[in-house]
Amino acid sequence: MKKIDFNETTIIGEVDSVNAGRVIVSLQDSLSSTDIHSAKIGELIAIATSDHSVYTIGSVTDVRRSFAQNSEDVLPEEDSITNMLTVVNLLESVFIGTLLTIRGTSVNKFKRGIEDFPSPGDKVYSFDSENLTLFMNSISELSEAISPLTLGKYAIDKQSIANLNGDKFFQKHAAILGSTGSGKSWLVSKLLEEASNLNYSNIIVFDIHGEYHTLTKNEGGFAKYLKIAGPSDTKLRDDILYLPFWTLNREELQYIVLDRSDHEAPNQANRFNQHILEQKKTTVAENGDFIEITGDSPVPFRMSTLLTALKEDDEGKGVSPKTGKPIKGVWNGRLTRFIARLESKTQDRRYAFMFNPPEETYSYDWLQNLYQLLLSTTKGGPGIKVIDFSAVPSDVLPIVTGVVGRLIFDLQSWIHAENRTPVALVCDEAHLYLPTRDLMTAIESQPVRNFERIAKEGRKYGLSLVVVSQRPADFNRTILSQCNNFIVLRLTNGTDQSSVRTMLPDSMSQFLNQLPVLDTGEAIAVGDAVIMPTRIVLDKPKFEPDSNTKRFWNDWDQRPFDLGILKQAIVNMRAQTYLNHSNNKE
Numbered sequence: 001m002k003k004i005d006f007n008e009t010t011i012i013g014e015v016d017s018v019n020a021g022r023v024i025v026s027l028q029d030s031l032s033s034t035d036i037h038s039a040k041i042g043e044l045i046a047i048a049t050s051d052h053s054v055y056t057i058g059s060v061t062d063v064r065r066s067f068a069q070n071s072e073d074v075l076p077e078e079d080s081i082t083n084m085l086t087v088v089n090l091l092e093s094v095f096i097g098t099l100l101t102i103r104g105t106s107v108n109k110f111k112r113g114i115e116d117f118p119s120p121g122d123k124v125y126s127f128d129s130e131n132l133t134l135f136m137n138s139i140s141e142l143s144e145a146i147s148p149l150t151l152g153k154y155a156i157d158k159q160s161i162a163n164l165n166g167d168k169f170f171q172k173h174a175a176i177l178g179s180t181g182s183g184k185s186w187l188v189s190k191l192l193e194e195a196s197n198l199n200y201s202n203i204i205v206f207d208i209h210g211e212y213h214t215l216t217k218n219e220g221g222f223a224k225y226l227k228i229a230g231p232s233d234t235k236l237r238d239d240i241l242y243l244p245f246w247t248l249n250r251e252e253l254q255y256i257v258l259d260r261s262d263h264e265a266p267n268q269a270n271r272f273n274q275h276i277l278e279q280k281k282t283t284v285a286e287n288g289d290f291i292e293i294t295g296d297s298p299v300p301f302r303m304s305t306l307l308t309a310l311k312e313d314d315e316g317k318g319v320s321p322k323t324g325k326p327i328k329g330v331w332n333g334r335l336t337r338f339i340a341r342l343e344s345k346t347q348d349r350r351y352a353f354m355f356n357p358p359e360e361t362y363s364y365d366w367l368q369n370l371y372q373l374l375l376s377t378t379k380g381g382p383g384i385k386v387i388d389f390s391a392v393p394s395d396v397l398p399i400v401t402g403v404v405g406r407l408i409f410d411l412q413s414w415i416h417a418e419n420r421t422p423v424a425l426v427c428d429e430a431h432l433y434l435p436t437r438d439l440m441t442a443i444e445s446q447p448v449r450n451f452e453r454i455a456k457e458g459r460k461y462g463l464s465l466v467v468v469s470q471r472p473a474d475f476n477r478t479i480l481s482q483c484n485n486f487i488v489l490r491l492t493n494g495t496d497q498s499s500v501r502t503m504l505p506d507s508m509s510q511f512l513n514q515l516p517v518l519d520t521g522e523a524i525a526v527g528d529a530v531i532m533p534t535r536i537v538l539d540k541p542k543f544e545p546d547s548n549t550k551r552f553w554n555d556w557d558q559r560p561f562d563l564g565i566l567k568q569a570i571v572n573m574r575a576q577t578y579l580n581h582s583n584n585k586e
Helices: 033-038 129-144 166-171 184-195 250-257 265-286 303-315 336-347 349-355 366-375 397-413 442-461 477-481 494-501 506-517 552-558 563-575
Strands: 011-018 022-027 044-048 054-069 085-103 106-111 123-126 148-154 157-165 174-177 203-207 223-228 317-319 326-328 384-388 423-427 463-469 485-488 522-527 534-538
Touching: 011 085, 022 054, 044 085, 054 506, 106 129, 129 157, 148 166, 148 184, 157 166, 157 534, 166 463, 174 184, 184 203, 184 423, 184 463, 184 534, 203 397, 250 265, 250 336, 250 397, 250 442, 265 303, 303 336, 336 349, 366 397, 397 423, 397 442, 397 463, 442 463, 442 477, 463 477, 494 506, 506 522
Parallel strands: 174 463, 174 485, 203 384, 203 423, 223 384, 423 463
Antiparallel strands: 011 022, 011 123, 022 085, 044 054, 044 123, 054 085, 085 106, 148 157, 148 534, 317 326, 485 522, 522 534
16 A cells, blocks of 8 residues: 655644644645635644654644734834734644554554644644545555444545444444434444344344334345234234243333332232242242242243232231131232232233233243244344334333343343353334433333443443434433444434533544534444544445335325225224234334
8 A cells, every 4th residue: 555645735734732632723824725725624634743654633623714913013104903913724623543654564554542742833734635545545444454344435535435343333332323314224224234244143123113124024134023012913923022921020010010109009019029929939840940039030920820819818808816707818908909900901902912922922931932032143144133112002112122121131141151142232212211310200210220231231241232312312321321432413402412422522522513514324433433533424225214204295285185094093093003904014
């Protein structure tokens, strides 16, 4: 590769002042208008050091014009006040790394970190087209040597491929953030498409609105489609996912069926937990296992048997030791409201995937089948699983997503380190079920704790998070703070911009000033997976997600109201499922 060579023709000025994170450059007076216009926001500059083969690289964040007092002490009387001032063009840049044009037998090597901070008076160079291409190609080649994850092209040089470090992207958690219509779904589809090229990729996508089904059903689709069972699903199928109530731990079950404002709630929880533990122990004994379990162990039991035991407590009677007459039992009347709530949940068809699963799910060995659906991979097969949560009632969506996350975390933690297969969870629309603490409801607290634990400890067990949100201001701060990689698309809301900026070092936050003006499909990539913070133009994915963006003006002009669709929608709403299969995504 040809060595990058900066010469006198590319000098644009000299260092005026410098601090630990940025430098201010005074542009030289002799610049032509073309040279001045080349100093644009986002462009790269190179600052000379005492070593002629080493340059400090910066990215322009501010270009401005100011005035300084003329240096002459005496001015002719006829001079106006404007003649007493000198125009000064200034450029401000943040540091992004060091370029080694020659190091041993290597040329054009870029590294993060500053090897030699500039001093006032140091020469500053711009990148001409040839040097820029050489530099960006060296970045791409460096990325290719370390697990390349290709998402698009660099905005400043669209001939150079923008590679991320795939290992670091997933190892250290990532956040994909951007307003509606900015291209988030495109980016997620492209990310999954790249991962599908690996032999044994293992990614689980939490598809809240059912928009990634296009990755699974088109010819050449590379993902496996799984759907949380709806009210009309009564039989086991390879594409249907059941989460029987017995896979939930005690706290998760209590959040669904227990009213904590009830003054009898402690007594109800006591009997509920006691009977569950007894039934699970019975199941273990009947299957010949001699292991110690807890109430949280995922062991099948019958809801009907549990309700019978609770009713016996609620209706139980005792005998007075003084009179010998029948009296109310210890639990008599204390569980009535709890039993009613539990029966209501078990009879609600929307919760059938949890409380009325097929008979096969009560098998002692069925848990292995559940994990196989979630985690199995085959060479060249669909290691990417898209779970459609669109049929899950919104009031239990946090619990259901939390259960899936916890089940995977629990299994990973009980596999010996040398046998673990890394798993990544892509959490789309994450703000809906992982909110900030001030927006959190009681039912959301347990699921959020599950994901916070994954964010804090998941890397030790080969479990990674990629969170996707259009409202970072509403997203859980603990989880976001654990992300070391950010791909941020257009964000127009000031609160959302501020929430992202607080997650990054001060020097990096300057890049986010471009967020409101990013085009659709453009993103700022910052973090451990990126060789240098940069603006990327995303490649179009092979399969576009079904984002269901309606063309309001066009539809109002051309599509009449359809009474047949209205009637079918009412039927679907009453049945809590899509009965019109021609309109069903399944």
